[in-house]
Amino acid sequence: MPSTALTRRPVNSRAIRRRSVLGGAALLGAGTLTGCGIPSAYVAEDRRSAPDRSDADKRMAFSNWTQYIDVDDQGRRPTLDAFTERTGIAVTYTEDINDNDEFFGKISPVLTQGADPGRDLMVVSDWMAGRYVSLGWVQAMDRANLPNVTARLDPQLANPAFDPGRTRSVPWQSGITGIAYNRKALGRELKSTADLWAPDLKGRVTLFAGLDESLGLLMLAQGADISRFSDDDAHRAMDLVQKMVDNGHIRRFTGNDYTSDLASGAALACQAYSGDAVQLTAENPDIAFLVPEEGGELWAESLMIPNRAIHKRNAELLIDYYYRPEVAAQLAAAVQYICPVPAAREVLAASGDKDRAELAENPLVFPTDELRARLHTMRDVTSAERPELHKVWGRITGV
Numbered sequence: 001m002p003s004t005a006l007t008r009r010p011v012n013s014r015a016i017r018r019r020s021v022l023g024g025a026a027l028l029g030a031g032t033l034t035g036c037g038i039p040s041a042y043v044a045e046d047r048r049s050a051p052d053r054s055d056a057d058k059r060m061a062f063s064n065w066t067q068y069i070d071v072d073d074q075g076r077r078p079t080l081d082a083f084t085e086r087t088g089i090a091v092t093y094t095e096d097i098n099d100n101d102e103f104f105g106k107i108s109p110v111l112t113q114g115a116d117p118g119r120d121l122m123v124v125s126d127w128m129a130g131r132y133v134s135l136g137w138v139q140a141m142d143r144a145n146l147p148n149v150t151a152r153l154d155p156q157l158a159n160p161a162f163d164p165g166r167t168r169s170v171p172w173q174s175g176i177t178g179i180a181y182n183r184k185a186l187g188r189e190l191k192s193t194a195d196l197w198a199p200d201l202k203g204r205v206t207l208f209a210g211l212d213e214s215l216g217l218l219m220l221a222q223g224a225d226i227s228r229f230s231d232d233d234a235h236r237a238m239d240l241v242q243k244m245v246d247n248g249h250i251r252r253f254t255g256n257d258y259t260s261d262l263a264s265g266a267a268l269a270c271q272a273y274s275g276d277a278v279q280l281t282a283e284n285p286d287i288a289f290l291v292p293e294e295g296g297e298l299w300a301e302s303l304m305i306p307n308r309a310i311h312k313r314n315a316e317l318l319i320d321y322y323y324r325p326e327v328a329a330q331l332a333a334a335v336q337y338i339c340p341v342p343a344a345r346e347v348l349a350a351s352g353d354k355d356r357a358e359l360a361e362n363p364l365v366f367p368t369d370e371l372r373a374r375l376h377t378m379r380d381v382t383s384a385e386r387p388e389l390h391k392v393w394g395r396i397t398g399v
Contacts, residue, residue, distance in 0.1 A: 041112045043136040043307055050116070054313035058089045060120040061311070062318065063103075065301070066095040068123070068173070070334035079330055083321050089314050094119070100128040107306065111137040117306040120315040123172045126300050127212040130162030130380035138168045138304045145316035146170070148323035152341045156372060157300055161227065161379040169302035170319050173275075173331075174338035176364065176375060177208075177217050177297040180262055180272030184286035192292045193221035196269055202249045204268040206261055207241065209253035211393045216297035216378035217271060226297065226378040234389055242396050253397040262287060274364040275337040289364070291374055298375040300340065329356075332365055339365055 054060075070079050080091050097103045103124065110117050124132065132138045143150060149170055163169045181190050190196075196205050208214040215237060216226045222240070224233040244250045251267055259276060261267035263284060272280075274296075277289035305315050321327060328341035329348045333356055339345070349360035363371050381389060 041108070041135055041137075043111065043114065045136065047114055048136065048139050048307040049312070050308040050310050052312045053310050057311065058087075058314070059092070059311060060089060060314040060318065061092040061094065061118060062315075063094050063096050063119045063122040064172075065097045065123060068095075068335055069093070070330055079322070079327055082327075083318060086321070087314075087317060089317065091318065097123065100125050104128060104131070108137075111135075111307055114308060116308050116310060120305060120309040120311040121318065122304055122306060123301050124304060125212075126160055126162065126169070126302055127378075127380060129169050129302050129304060130160075132304060132306075133162050133168055134380075134383065137307055139307060139309065139312060140167050141170070141305060141316055141319070142313070143167075145313060146320045146323075148320045152323045152325065152328075152343055154340045154342055156298065156375065156377075157340055160300075160377060169304050170323075171300040171340040172303050172322075173335055174298065174300040174340050176274040176291060176338065177213065177299065178272060178274060179217075179269060179290040179292060180277060180280060180287060181269035181290065182262065182265065182284075182286050183288045185265065186268050189288075190269065190290050192294055193217055197244065197249060201269055202247075203251055204266075205244075205249060206251050206254045206258050206267045206270040208258070208271045209255055209397050209399050211390060212378075212381060214253075214271060215381075215389075215393075216376070217292070219378075220295045220297065220376060221292065223294070226376050228379055231385065234385075235392070238389075238392055238396060245396055253399060275335070277364060278336045278362075291371060293374070295374045295376050298338075298377050333359060336362075336365055338367065342366065 069077055072078055077093060080093055084090055103122075107117060107122075129138075149166075153166065153171070154174070157171045157174060158166055160166070160169070179190060179193060179196065183189065186201075195201075207218075215234060218237040218241065219226050219229055219233050222233070222236055224230075224237070226233075241250070251261070254261065254270070258267070258270050258272065259280060262270055262272070262280065272289060274289060274291075277287075280287045281289065303319050305312055309315060322331060323341055325341055325343040325347050328339055329344035329351075332339035332341075332344055333348065336359065345360045345366040348356045351357060359365055367375065
């Protein structure tokens, strides 16, 4: 398949990168299994809730990533302001999540001890969300408070392996792991992940340093079903990467800085995220984003309510508010990741605004049926698997 063409204008100060972290180091301690197979930091269901103050206390605290919400020219957050006006619930919004591991390390002592986490809602990547669920660190949501989520959630995001039926997580935004490359400098189109290993790309390819970020796309390229990959599938993919490291084909393994290598020309092709492609292509039209013909990895960052949150119902009302199509459309126009509310597409298409109408036709925000057929969700790496896989992956990547 040819690359998806993007002509979208740059988004002012929008953060490139969302999911890219080294991954795993903080998990190995908190997720260690005891002899009976239960995580040492596991919190039982009957110890997760706190008395809910929502009815009497019209407040809540929301932790999110930087620049991951709509902001107007005066620095206000219009959708949050409208929520407060609609419900009377004041939201303390904090951009205090810089990467998954760092935030995990910050909040884990509190959640392990059963103390007030100081926030009612947080957004984490799904691979990390699986850790919170398995540790019993997040509360089940009351679906009666989430009618818009029930009616509007993208079915392709509705049943992740770590949280079937999305009882403890609701997608905030979503994205695709694929390939970005400099089409002009390379002089041809790429079609698959295997094309990264072409001889003329030697020393000009980067991969993500994080196991959870990198492995899915590599396994897809070898024909694995990443929704239920085996140990052999993982090691087969890592063996190929080891070979490419040994022969100098891979320039380096990256975190958030993969975009700089591509922009400077130091790398001609790399693993990349669809949400970044909007800004990358706006800055350099020669850069293309590819969902490989064998498939790309679909992922999400999800809203979760941590244990002992004291404004649980208020948090659920906020979650459901963002699943109103008109609100989801406003958020999608601002952040330009895959919108988890397909009905928002019609809102943008009918807006009368040229840029918003174009956004409604962007398959990296509202995937077409053809593209959806090539998107796959990777199952969680289990606590039992993680130490060995990280040992091998760390030896390969040097991180």
